[in-house]
Amino acid sequence: MNENHSQILLDSAVAALNSGDSVLGASYLYDLWKHEPSILKSNAIRISHLLTIGGYWDAITSLLPKGTNSLVETGWLNSLTTSRPVNAANQPIPWYTYPSIEFIEPKVKREWNVFEWGSGNSTLWWSQRVNRVISVDHDPEWFRSISNQMPDNVSIKLITDKNSYVQALEQSVSEINGALLDVVVIDGEWRNECAKQAINFLSPEGVIIFDNTDRIMFREGTAHLDTCGLFRIDFYGMIASYLYKNCTSVFMNTPAFLRSGALPSDHRTSLGPTCSQALGE
Known part of the structure; x- marks a missing residue:
């Protein structure tokens, strides 16, 4: 394929995607990938997302029983399209793994107080469910973009200094x-150092949520919490906006946290119904 034809395909793909025709846009990208994949390498992850979005999802969903396409009902496809962690109703969700959200959400209590290292859609999600959220972030640009979105029960702070950031919990x-x-x-910067502070002000039945514990760079912090005698459950699974799986770990002082929550048949979360729930079984 000559350079001119490659550029025509790329321009056609961009035009189709900009017009909202994700299927046509993806078909151009696929044709380009078959003949000149090197052109797409510079933005490979986003291209892979666009190819996924360009699948025949309307047809796929229509062929399934109503409400049973989990990629739609969880909001995963929506998040892939928007590049933001949101559910099917475009409401914010944390960037934790889906299984961890399913586990945590039914157990959340309105009177809770939550502290976050790292802010964003998770802050908004927590704010709708608990009494108070205190969140710190290290990135000035990100802080400016989200701070004015926060409701009254959220206190969000910009802290760029490492020591002050880690000590913000106290x-x-x-x-x-x-x-x-x-x-x-624990979902922001300097996570290993934050992990060493996390247990100091945790209630007897409180939990620590440590995101991305599958990364080698966070072994130190994860191991530290293990040595503190906490119970740990690792939730591996997909996350919003991406095609891969991560791990979100939940640490708890006591197994009492496991005894709370609805029965599976009564389970309801921001990630939509199970197949059986959608079918009324």
């Missing part, structure tokens, strides 16, 4: 009148 306790925290989320 400082946050004064905002909730010295109460211990029900949830501590």
Whole structure:
């Protein structure tokens, strides 16, 4: 394929995608990949997403029983299209693995206080479900883009200094009148150092959510929490906006956390129904 024809295919793909025709756009990209894959390498991940979005999803979903296409009902396809962690209703969800969200959400209590290292859609998700969310972030540009979206029960701070960032958990306790925290989320910068602080202000039945624990770079922090005698459950699975799986680990002081929550047949979360629930079985 000559360079001119490759450019025509690429321009045609962009035009189709911009017009909202993801199927046609993906077909041009696929043709380009077959003949000149090197052209797509510079933006390979996004191209792979566009090829996925360009599948015949309307036809696939229509052939399945209503509400049973999990890629649609969880919002995974929507998140792939928008490049944001959202559900099918375009509502924010955390960037944790889907299985961990399914596990955590039914157990959340309105009176809880939550602290996060790392802010974003998870902050918005928690704010709709708990009493108070305190979140810190290290990225000025990201902080400016999200801080004005937060509701009144969220306190979000920009902290760029490493020591101050790690110690922010201790400082946050004064905002909730010295109460211990029900949830501590490790999902930002300097996670190993944050993990060493996380247990210090955790309530007796509180939980620590440590995202991306499958990364070698976070072995130190994960191992530290293990040595503290916490119970750990690892949730491997897909995440919003991407094609791969990650691991989100939930640490708890006591197995009492496992005894709370609805029965499986009554389970309802922001990620949509199971197949049996959709079918009314």
